[in-house]
Amino acid sequence: MGMLEAILITIATAATPLLIAAVGELVVERSGVLNLGVEGMMVMGAVTGFGVALTTGSPWLGFLAATAVGALFSLLFAFLTLTLVTNQVATGLALTLLGLGLSGMIGESFVGLPGVKLGSIYIPFLTDLPLVGKLLFGQDPIFYLSLLLTGGVAYFLFRTRAGLTLRSVGDNHASAHALGINVILIRYLAVMFGGACAGLAGGYLSIVYTPQWVENMTAGRGWIALALVVFASWRPWRVLAGAYLFGAVTIGQLHAQALGIGVPSQLLSSLPYLATVIVLVLISGNRRLTMINTPASLGRPFVPDR
């Protein structure tokens, strides 16, 4: 396996959790809800996924549990913001703070334990192809799932009736309500889908990316996923591009640290965060692009009149 192929594969591993979490949040925001709790749901997924995989010995059960916990945890947010109409920004922050606190508590006994690894797939002949074999046909199953998820969400949002309904709820909840669409139900489902994705992304971090549990191990990836949705101007395939760009920055700075070039490692470690700021500035400066794509009801509370 060549050096370049190895680097490309690690970039994919770094990008996959960002992609999964961001695609989930994209659906949430398309329905008009801003859930800033991605980091919290992700870290809950990470601790649950790690714990379940460790106790059962099955990474698959770990992923399943991470996904379920992400969805359940997001229900807290949904109940407050959708049923009790609390401020979405503050409630999302609360979800993140609660997730970071709870996961630290739950995961205390997991610290320092080796995790359960998930093997890569192997297809005879195809995986053995030179140059591209491992890259295309020899990665972990969740990598392929993340691509399917992106395609599936793109298809759902822009090619199906249900997707159109979801977008209409996000663009104008009053009109959607007047047409007889159950705005609150659709938003509940969207928030739970986002939670499930964030949970799975967290599970990927603690089972595949670095198979161990460390407190706060998401290290801002949930927030970067939120930034990716803005970067992608709410379009699934652009999220894919953004996630791989960030994967490349993350892996690039790790390699630079390993090579020991004369730059402080802390500066290199801060590159993904600085890149997030720069990317946000570049995209947000373009008002036309953001105006067209931002769901018009994003973050606005909705109380059905009766």
Next chain:
Amino acid sequence: MRIELVKRPQQSALFSALSPFIALVLTLVAGAIMFSLLGKSPLDALYYYFVDPLREIWSLHELAIKAAPLILIAVGLSVCFLSNNWNIGAEGQFIAGAIAGSILPVMFPDFQSWIVLPLMLIMGMIGGAAYASVPAFLKTRFNTNEILTSLMLVYVAQLFLDWMVRGPWRNPAGMNFPETRDFHQYAILPEIWSSSGRAHWGFVFALVAAVVVWFMLSRTLRGFEVKVLGQSPRAGRFAGFSSSQMVFFAFIVSGALAGLAGISEVSGAIGQLRPTISPGYGFTAIIVAFLGRLNPLGIIAAGLILALSYLGGEAAQISIGVSDKVVRAFQGLLLFFVLGADTLIHYRIRFVGSAPRNAEVSHGNA
């Protein structure tokens, strides 16, 4: 059964006053249930969390030490949140203030005079304000989401501090420990009442800041402007208020207060810079701000309560062996309950039994 919200004709004064207490009680109940599940006596646990730390004078001093940064930061955040500016990077501004304020004692240790401490405090405030003005500038100039940029800058500040104390600012006589030289006597924030405990003047700064900001918010035109622009930017524009000026004002005020909290913590409680100087004060202060209902005087009480939970966490870990990580879970839970209880201010909650199917359809809603 469904839950239905009925808008109140006007805000409920009763629930405005009660909601923080409802939230506290619910958090205590949730805590009691959790401790029972962990196999601990809930009464013992609550005693160690909330009563034991209040029994001794020295421990009240520790309470003031923990409350000072929480109150300082949360008071600043109240200006931000009221004006609808979501600065969640106070942790980074705290660190920026600590670094900027430490320039004199670390780089010029031979400059020893009474003027050093006031200069440090001012430089700390400038450092925090300057760091906070970055997301403000990006928001006003490029329309960038301030939530994400201010948060990203927290990670950058943490890494920068880590680099400083391991690199250029490492104590030359410190056996390679990642810390700066100890501050000299003129760079130490004095204790308020040193014969009984180590609480420093940071707590006094916090009280003064709370009163000043309370006055500004409730008695001046600027305070009115904060609230109008927060509730309705359109109405604010018609009144001739500038919303981009307000963005800078809110961020600079909260950044300066967070910076003051940072340098006070370093020069009052720690005495040098280390890779980690805050147990997440900048984030806990968000909870303090909401628990205090964004009112600086309420924030004083809320800051003391959250500070008590930190101390209680340490006490409970020692006495009944509950991890101190439990505290952060409680703090998060508390914010949930605060936000949920605030709903009662604007809405009455009705529990409705399952309505007949056709009624649902004709109403077309859930």
